[in-house]
Amino acid sequence: xxxxxxxxxxxxxxxxxxxxxxxxxxxxxxxxxxxxxxxxxxxxxxxxxxxxxxxxxxxxxxxxxxxxxxxxxxxxxxxxxxxxxxxxxxxxxxxxxxxxxxxxxxxxxxxxxxxxxxxxxxxxxxxxxxxxxxxxxxxxxxxxxxxxxxxxxxxxxxxxxxxxxxxxxxxxxxxxxxxxxxxxxxxxxxxxxxxxxxxxxxxxxxxxxxxxxxxxxxxxxxxxxxxxxxxxxxxxxxxxxxxxxxxxxxxxxxxxxxxxxxxxxxxxxxxxxxxxxxxxxxxxxxxxxxxxxxxxxxxxxxx
Numbered sequence: 176x177x178x179x180x181x182x183x184x185x186x187x188x189x190x191x192x193x194x195x196x197x198x199x200x201x202x203x204x205x206x207x208x209x210x211x212x213x214x215x216x217x218x219x220x221x222x223x224x225x226x227x228x229x230x231x232x233x234x235x236x237x238x239x240x241x242x243x244x245x246x247x248x249x250x251x252x253x254x255x256x257x258x259x260x261x262x263x264x265x266x267x268x269x270x271x272x273x274x275x276x277x278x279x280x281x282x283x284x285x286x287x288x289x290x291x292x293x294x295x296x297x298x299x300x301x302x303x304x305x306x307x308x309x310x311x312x313x314x315x316x317x318x319x320x321x322x323x324x325x326x327x328x329x330x331x332x333x334x335x336x337x338x339x340x341x342x343x344x345x346x347x348x349x350x351x352x353x354x355x356x357x358x359x360x361x362x363x364x365x366x367x368x369x370x371x372x373x374x375x376x377x378x379x380x381x382x383x384x385x386x387x388x389x390x391x392x393x394x395x396x397x398x399x400x401x402x403x404x405x406x407x408x409x410x411x412x413x414x415x416x417x418x419x420x421x422x423x424x425x426x427x428x429x430x431x432x433x434x435x436x437x438x439x440x441x442x443x444x445x446x447x448x449x450x451x452x453x454x455x456x457x458x459x460x461x462x463x464x465x466x467x468x469x470x471x472x473x474x475x476x477x478x
Contacts (some may be wrong), residue, residue, distance in 0.1 A: 183245075185371045186436040188224045190364050190429035193422055196231035199238045206241055221245040224435055225363040227252045239263065248367040252359060254418075259362060259387070271456040272373035276389075276446065280378050283308075285449040289380045292448030296441070297396045312381055322399060330407040349417050350410040356418040357402035358394065360425040362387060365394040368438035393442060401428050 197208040199218075206220035220226065220241065225248045228234065234249070242249050242263065249263040279285045287308055294302040294311055298318065302311055320337075327334030332350050339347035339355060347355070366376050369389055379388025381395070405424045414420040429435065446453075 183222055185224055185246075185368060185439065186433075188222050188435060189219070189426075190223075190435055191225045191227060191360055191422075191426055192218065192223050193227045193229060194218070194232055195229035197233075199228070199232060199234040201235065201237045201241050206238060220247050223247050225250060225367040227359075227363050230254055246371065248363065248370060250363045250366070252363075259359065262363075262366060271454050273375050273378075275451070275453045276374050276378050279446060279449045279451065280380055285451060286380050288449045289445055292445050293381060293392060293396055296445070297399070308381070315381070323403070326399075326404060326407045330404075330411045332407050332410050349413055350407065353406040353410040353417050353421045354403065356421040357406040357425050358398060360422060360429075361394045361398055361402045362390050364429060364434060365438060366390045368435065369393065369442065372439045372442055374442065393438070393445070396441065396445075397434065397437070401425070401432055401434060 194208055197210050197216075199206070199208055201207070202209075202215060206218045208216045208218060210216075218226070226242065227250045229252055239249065251260045251262070252258060253260065279289055290308050290311055291302050294315065297315070303314070306314070323337060324334055326332075327350065333348075334350060335348065337351065337354070339351040366387060369376050374389065376387050376390045377385070379385070379392045382388040382391040385391070402425050405428045406421055409417060409420045409424055412420070
């Protein structure tokens with residue numbers, strides 16, 4: 176008899192793991208990759224926040240079921256992880272969180288407060304007063320362009336602007352390929368955190384109308400502290416396989432910056448800026464997707 180599965184809290188997990196050209200299945204109770212030679216490689220799926228499945232992967236129903244049980248987000252991505260096609264959901268979303276998020280997004284005054292908080296966190300300064308969401312979006316875009324240019328200069332990278340064609344990936348220059356691969360890694364981890372916290376990736380505040388609008392909102396707050404400098408650092412070395420080098424570097428950057436430990440409190444801080452008290456969950460509400468483990472002692476003891 177196997178013990179009951181207990182999801183590991185998100186902040187204690189590894190961030191991302193890419194899988195390509197294999198069959199993903201469950202054998203002898205373990206989540207494994209099986210290559211064309213039949214060699215099995217174990218994946219610690221319960222300790223991984225996000226599993227990104229690249230072209231050439233076939234995954235069994237049993238493997239998807241196990242990933243859902245342990246709260247690991249499955250994301251189907253393009254070659255090099257540069258396009259996000261679809262994703263699963265690690266556990267059930269909570270209606271009270273969804274309704275709270277929707278309320279803030281639908282009220283223009285509350286939405287503006289959330290957007291101003293995002294701006295302040297991203298640029299470490301208060302945004303200009305008496306500006307609409309659209310005006311703040313324009314100011315943000317101009318600052319982002321100048322930040323890209325400055326980072327390129329700092330790392331000695333030739334920068335021609337943010338441009339690439341997803342349908343002609345090899346035609347993009349190395350800095351743009353590195354940036355796209357890096358942000359894809361960040362989006363996967365951010366989506367895992369949003370779903371684990373019980374919110375909806377599609378209900379955004381700055382970005383709207385996209386399946387991952389809120390993912391883009393939250394990822395933008397931290398990307399210039401994490402993946403963007405990493406992408407330019409790798410681009411400066413001009414590696415033979417820039418996408419792979421970026422994925423490895425992003426994994427290390429996420430661990431060093433304790434990104435998973437920061438994301439859920441950051442989400443709550445952004446939404447709390449609206450000044451509205453979150454509703455109490457109904458008595459029969461589904462619990463958190465990734466609950467915190469109860470410690471063995473009191474607050475003064477280590478868990």
